[in-house]
Amino acid sequence: MSGAQDVVIGIGIGGGGRYPASPESTLDLGVHHPSAHGLLRLHLRVDGEHIVSADPEIGFMHRGAEKLMEVRDYRQGLVLANRHDWLSAFAGELGLALTVEHMLGLAVPQRAIWLRTLLAEVTRVFSHLSFLGSFPVGTGTPSPASFAFQERDAVAQLLEEISGGRLHLMLTRIGGLRADAPEGWLERASSVVTQLRARVDSVAGFIDDQEFRDHARGIGIITAEQVLAYGVTGPIARAAGVDLDLRRDEPYLAYGELTDVLKVVTRDTGDCLARAEVIRDQLVVSLDLIAACVQRLNEMAPGPVNVPLPKTLRAPEGSHYCWTESPLGISGYLVVSRGERTPWRVKMRTPSFNNLAALGEVLAGTNVASLTTIVGSMYYVIGDVDR
Numbered sequence: 481m482s483g484a485q486d487v488v489i490g491i492g493i494g495g496g497g498r499y500p501a502s503p504e505s506t507l508d509l510g511v512h513h514p515s516a517h518g519l520l521r522l523h524l525r526v527d528g529e530h531i532v533s534a535d536p537e538i539g540f541m542h543r544g545a546e547k548l549m550e551v552r553d554y555r556q557g558l559v560l561a562n563r564h565d566w567l568s569a570f571a572g573e574l575g576l577a578l579t580v581e582h583m584l585g586l587a588v589p590q591r592a593i594w595l596r597t598l599l600a601e602v603t604r605v606f607s608h609l610s611f612l613g614s615f616p617v618g619t620g621t622p623s624p625a626s627f628a629f630q631e632r633d634a635v636a637q638l639l640e641e642i643s644g645g646r647l648h649l650m651l652t653r654i655g656g657l658r659a660d661a662p663e664g665w666l667e668r669a670s671s672v673v674t675q676l677r678a679r680v681d682s683v684a685g686f687i688d689d690q691e692f693r694d695h696a697r698g699i700g701i702i703t704a705e706q707v708l709a710y711g712v713t714g715p716i717a718r719a720a721g722v723d724l725d726l727r728r729d730e731p732y733l734a735y736g737e738l739t740d741v742l743k744v745v746t747r748d749t750g751d752c753l754a755r756a757e758v759i760r761d762q763l764v765v766s767l768d769l770i771a772a773c774v775q776r777l778n779e780m781a782p783g784p785v786n787v788p789l790p791k792t793l794r795a796p797e798g799s800h801y802c803w804t805e806s807p808l809g810i811s812g813y814l815v816v817s818r819g820e821r822t823p824w825r826v827k828m829r830t831p832s833f834n835n836l837a838a839l840g841e842v843l844a845g846t847n848v849a850s851l852t853t854i855v856g857s858m859y860y861v862i863g864d865v866d867r
Contacts, residue, residue, distance in 0.1 A: 656786030700854035714809025
């Protein structure tokens with residue numbers, strides 16, 4: 481192939497399309513896409529096997545969650561906040577609940593605070609296992625899916641036992657949680673942590689495989705300057721040397737009391753290998769945090785996990801922004817109230833949007849053969865992008 485040709489790669493169901501080019505230059509990856517979490521379209525300009533430029537096209541799953549929240553009361557909005565990142569649903573409902581609680585000046589019971597912290601980390605483990613299991617290794621290295629998804633199922637069962645849902649927990653309420661953990665659940669959580677600790681090497685063993693390391697090292701590089709320019713956060717930013725984690729830097733929930741356990745994992749190369757290593761190491765840190773939360777809850781006397789609220793909930797007039805460290809990066813909610821039972825305006829800041837926005841910069845200058853590994857290492861959920 482000589483000269484630059486326009487190629488469309490459609491990633492997701494019904495992907496692909498026509499660009500000013502011959503039929504031979506149009507590729508459709510169909511449902512076999514790198515992220516496995518939604519619909520994305522990539523416009524590539526290539527010169528042979530060399531990617532000259534890349535332009536991600538989004539919007540295929542846009543559902544207008546922010547506008548829908550504006551015609552529902554504050555408690556009903558949790559259903560929508562729960563669903564844009566379906567791999568870390570609890571993180572979404574928690575972010576909105578914290579925002580409204582700050583607006584109302586609600587003091588959440590201590591037991592609810594520690595249970596929320598525990599569940600936030602269990603959700604982080606679930607999300608990280610999902611990405612490790614679907615990581616496109618791009619070599620002859622065995623797929624990590626058989627190990628990661630087996631362990632993820634154990635985590636899903638743990639979440640189902642406490643909430644009734646494997647993905648969409650809907651356990652959060654304004655002012656706390658719907659209910660306390662059932663009898664024996666903390667012990668089972670400890671058991672899952674112990675099991676996962678023993679199997680981390682199997683789950684993430686592909687990262688230490690020399691063939692994978694040779695393939696992933698030095699490709700898909702994102703620099704610290706690009707991270708800051710695009711507002712990229714979370715594991716991708718920390719893999720590029722940007723040492724930012726709200727759990728440590730602006731503690732919320734019980735993280736301020738877990739500073740001796742919480743370790744922020746960073747690398748400085750910003751390539752695919754660094755991103756895989758950060759996810760693996762963060763998984764271990766989350767297991768440590770879960771164990772610490774379980775210990776604290778076992779030491780704590782029984783008590784309430786929510787506060788009584790009036791039948792009609794009205795936030796005082798004004799606006800408030802609250803952000804949290806979700807598994808994929810910083811997730812924020814801006815809520816504007818006019819003193820009515822529904823918010824006047826809701827705006828979400830989702831990490832996947834910024835992570836994906838930087839993909840064009842990351843892909844430019846790389847080879848087509850590295851495409852799937854690079855895209856799969858950028859850690860996004862398309863519903864978190866389109867909202």
